[in-house]
Amino acid sequence: MGRVFGLAAWLLAYVAVVPHHGVSAEANGVQTEAVTAVAGSQKAACKLLSLTHPDHTFFEGSDSYKYETQTQYWSSAVYDSPACVFVPQDAKQVSFAVSTLTLTLTKFAVRSGGHMPVPGYNSIGSSGVLLSNSNLSTLALSKDHATVSVGPAYRWRDVYSYLQPYNLTAVGGRVGHVGVAGLLLGGGISFHSSQYGFAADNVVAYEAVLANGQVVVAKPDNAYSDLYWALKGGGNSFAIVTRFELRTVPSPGVWIGIAQYNETDKDKYLDAVYNFGKYGSADSKAAIIPTMVGYPQFGMIAYAASRFYDSVTNPPTVFENFTALKTVADQYAFQPLATYISAVDALQPNGLRQDFRVASFMVNREVVSTVHDMFFTAANSELASITGLTASITFQPVSKGFIKNGRSRGGPNPQGVDSCKAPYFWIVQNLSWQSEGDDAKVRSFAKATIAKIEGAIKARGVAGGYLYMNDAGDGQPVFQSYPAQNLKRLKDIRTKYDPLRIYTNLLSGGWKVLDA
Numbered sequence: 001m002g003r004v005f006g007l008a009a010w011l012l013a014y015v016a017v018v019p020h021h022g023v024s025a026e027a028n029g030v031q032t033e034a035v036t037a038v039a040g041s042q043k044a045a046c047k048l049l050s051l052t053h054p055d056h057t058f059f060e061g062s063d064s065y066k067y068e069t070q071t072q073y074w075s076s077a078v079y080d081s082p083a084c085v086f087v088p089q090d091a092k093q094v095s096f097a098v099s100t101l102t103l104t105l106t107k108f109a110v111r112s113g114g115h116m117p118v119p120g121y122n123s124i125g126s127s128g129v130l131l132s133n134s135n136l137s138t139l140a141l142s143k144d145h146a147t148v149s150v151g152p153a154y155r156w157r158d159v160y161s162y163l164q165p166y167n168l169t170a171v172g173g174r175v176g177h178v179g180v181a182g183l184l185l186g187g188g189i190s191f192h193s194s195q196y197g198f199a200a201d202n203v204v205a206y207e208a209v210l211a212n213g214q215v216v217v218a219k220p221d222n223a224y225s226d227l228y229w230a231l232k233g234g235g236n237s238f239a240i241v242t243r244f245e246l247r248t249v250p251s252p253g254v255w256i257g258i259a260q261y262n263e264t265d266k267d268k269y270l271d272a273v274y275n276f277g278k279y280g281s282a283d284s285k286a287a288i289i290p291t292m293v294g295y296p297q298f299g300m301i302a303y304a305a306s307r308f309y310d311s312v313t314n315p316p317t318v319f320e321n322f323t324a325l326k327t328v329a330d331q332y333a334f335q336p337l338a339t340y341i342s343a344v345d346a347l348q349p350n351g352l353r354q355d356f357r358v359a360s361f362m363v364n365r366e367v368v369s370t371v372h373d374m375f376f377t378a379a380n381s382e383l384a385s386i387t388g389l390t391a392s393i394t395f396q397p398v399s400k401g402f403i404k405n406g407r408s409r410g411g412p413n414p415q416g417v418d419s420c421k422a423p424y425f426w427i428v429q430n431l432s433w434q435s436e437g438d439d440a441k442v443r444s445f446a447k448a449t450i451a452k453i454e455g456a457i458k459a460r461g462v463a464g465g466y467l468y469m470n471d472a473g474d475g476q477p478v479f480q481s482y483p484a485q486n487l488k489r490l491k492d493i494r495t496k497y498d499p500l501r502i503y504t505n506l507l508s509g510g511w512k513v514l515d516a
Contacts, residue, residue, distance in 0.1 A: 034501040038105040045106040046084035058085045068132045075117035075354035082130040091242040095213040112152040113179015117354035118474045121509030152181035160338035169251035171202040176341040186469035187233040191308040194284040197406015200232040202247045208239035211502035230493045233414045236510040237494045255309040256340045257332030261325045269303045272321035277363040281399030285310040286318040294391040296383040355431045357450035358471040360464030361457045363423045389433040398424040416483040424464045428471035479516035
């Protein structure tokens with residue numbers, strides 16, 4: 001081990017003499033120097049990681065490197081080639097990695113579930129190091145079954161499958177291969193949200209590694225209660241979470257399934273979407289995901305909705321506007337949530353190129369049609385030449401109960417969504433395509449189209465304000481949509497726990513509170 005400690009001492013000396021001027025940061029009234037990355041420093045970082053943890057540090061050319069840099073990502077557009085990949089086994093090794101990357105002034109990315117499709121937000125090129133959470137694999141139910149501890153290695157399908165034999169579930173993602181960590185740090189919409197709020201409103205504790213390498217547990221009633229609040233939707237500016245403790249909820253089974261409707265019933269379908277968004281909150285056990293999928297190459301649109309009801313009894317009326325429509329297919333049935341989640345993962349396969357954009361508005365029937373028509377008219381006009389492209393838009397209903405029950409369940413959260421203006425539709429446009437050569441055209445379309453949609457929403461006076469982080473695209477002003485006092489508090493908490501801006505300047509990607 002002498003060689004390792006010798007290298008560590010050399011790195012400390014290296015940091016002391018290397019010029020790394022940054023913007024001044026203020027912590028507790030003391031001016032400190034914010035770190036910035038140094039070119040070539042990734043070589044020293046990879047060397048130290050490899051010397052100390054050779055079995056957990058991987059380089060290009062190995063099967064493990066390929067697994068971590070490609071297989072574990074949803075969108076092929078984010079595949080990259082880091083200088084090395086480090087896969088820590090526990091929080092202490094994460095702490096060591098953060099300290100090493102800080103000492104060497106090395107850029108790095110953190111990847112958990114790999115579902116975020118924005119290039120550079122959970123991946124990094126040869127100038128940096130990828131820190132993979134693949135082996136942070138805690139999954140344990142408490143003795144009283146009230147909580148479950150979950151490491152960021154897992155996706156929601158793993159959590160649901162683990163809890164199913166106990167007739168339990170957690171308030172988590174609606175797509176099985178979405179990662180636990182990313183969903184929770186962005187807030188998280190769940191099938192259970194009208195009952196229990198954001199998924200993050202149901203976290204009772206976070207084990208986290210601070211920028212100085214300290215491992216802490218943040219709870220609502222301990223010394224890190226401010227950090228606990230910030231992590232419930234504040235993204236990656238504060239800490240690297242190595243374990244989440246989540247409340248469980250009873251779930252022997254649910255009524256759930258996807259139905260597809262005739263394209264000729266478009267207007268009746270949009271009526272049903274509007275009516276559920278406006279009045280569906282009367283039954284908090286019900287949820288829908290109404291999604292329209294366009295195929296511009298063929299000028300076709302498919303209309304679908306995933307219906308969810310949290311009961312052993314099938315609801316007689318809450319979905320009546322949908323059940324009145326003729327269906328092409330309908331898989332709605334009573335089943336374990338884990339079974340449904342595993343079955344529908346194939347609908348979002350890995351390996352395509354992806355882009356998300358988000359907007360929000362107060363529920364309004366005219367705007368539902370406007371958004372639908374603007375999006376698909378533009379897609380059919382501008383993207384028909386791209387082979388294999390799909391263009392979808394989803395209207396996600398957000399009720400007053402969603403917001404109020406979340407606060408009742410977990411206390412205040414950073415998002416601070418105004419319940420007085422609810423119900424809302426939080427919409428997400430998703431574009432999927434195959435060829436890298438089409439990237440520029442598709443992304444240009446995505447940005448321009450969401451801007452036009454936002455303009456139309458504002459013109460009607462029904463803008464929702466809040467932008468949901470987990471469906472947002474690169475450059476969308478997520479934190480600017482939070483209440484001003486919450487954003488200020490987030491910035492103060494970030495300064496308190498990371499005065500050198502390690503998780504802002506060295507940790508790449510994501511929406512940073514400092515930039516808002």
